[in-house]
Amino acid sequence: MLDDDMDYPVRATDLKQFVYCPRVYFYQVCLPKVRPVTFKMEEGARAGKSEVGKEERRSLRAYGIAAGEREFDVPLRSRRLGVRGELDMVITVAGTGEVIPVDYKLSKIAGIHFQMQVAVYGMMLEEMRGVRVTRGFLYEIPLKRAEEVQMDMALRIKAEKAVKEMRAIFDAERMPPPVRNVAKCVACEFRRFCNDVV
Ligand code: SF4
Numbered sequence: 001m002l003d004d005d006m007d008y009p010v011r012a013t014d015l016k017q018f019v020y021c022p023r024v025y026f027y028q029v030c031l032p033k034v035r036p037v038t039f040k041m042e043e044g045a046r047a048g049k050s051e052v053g054k055e056e057r058r059s060l061r062a063y064g065i066a067a068g069e070r071e072f073d074v075p076l077r078s079r080r081l082g083v084r085g086e087l088d089m090v091i092t093v094a095g096t097g098e099v100i101p102v103d104y105k106l107s108k109i110a111g112i113h114f115q116m117q118v119a120v121y122g123m124m125l126e127e128m129r130g131v132r133v134t135r136g137f138l139y140e141i142p143l144k145r146a147e148e149v150q151m152d153m154a155l156r157i158k159a160e161k162a163v164k165e166m167r168a169i170f171d172a173e174r175m176p177p178p179v180r181n182v183a184k185c186v187a188c189e190f191r192r193f194c195n196d197v198v
Pocket of ligand 1: 021023024185
């Protein structure tokens with residue numbers, strides 16, 4: 001049985017907001033009532049679920065893997081990182097036993113925030129299953145393409161640092177400074193709360 005979510009305050013999916021601007025993450029977790037669930041957010045969740053049915057009919061060739069077992073919607077936790085999440089798919093490769101996290105995305109670009117998410121899922125798998133994860137995949141739904149993400153040290157450090165900062169914001173309910181690239185503020189749904197930038 002899994003512990004209470006409060007033992008794992010950071011959600012892996014929130015990395016996207018944090019990388020865009022740490023303050024967006026703050027608003028989301030510390031002032032959740034000010035943020036509406038947008039159509040885009042709901043659409044992302046729906047697309048991930050509908051992809052499961054298609055994935056079950058697809059072969060593992062898209063991942064360059066001949067045979068393996070697939071698990072879907074796998075709940076993951078890391079006590080060390082204080083992070084939780086639900087991973088779209090885990091592949092266990094036949095023969096080698098290699099464990100590979102796969103995250104479905106509506107995006108056509110495997111941006112760094114998505115790669116960091118895969119790394120966090122990989123680290124959670126390592127902690128829960130006692131394995132070493134060396135790579136993962138981002139499955140870009142619009143392109144029907146699986147992009148490999150190497151879980152190298154640089155990506156692990158970057159992802160772990162971000163999770164620690166997210167946890168510190170959550171624990172202290174401390175509003176971080178505004179984003180350096182103020183061009184991001186123009187399209188930001190929280191603009192009206194950031195009187196110090198725009
Ligand atoms: S308006 Fe700018 S600083 Fe404020 S949350 Fe949005 S991106 Fe961050």
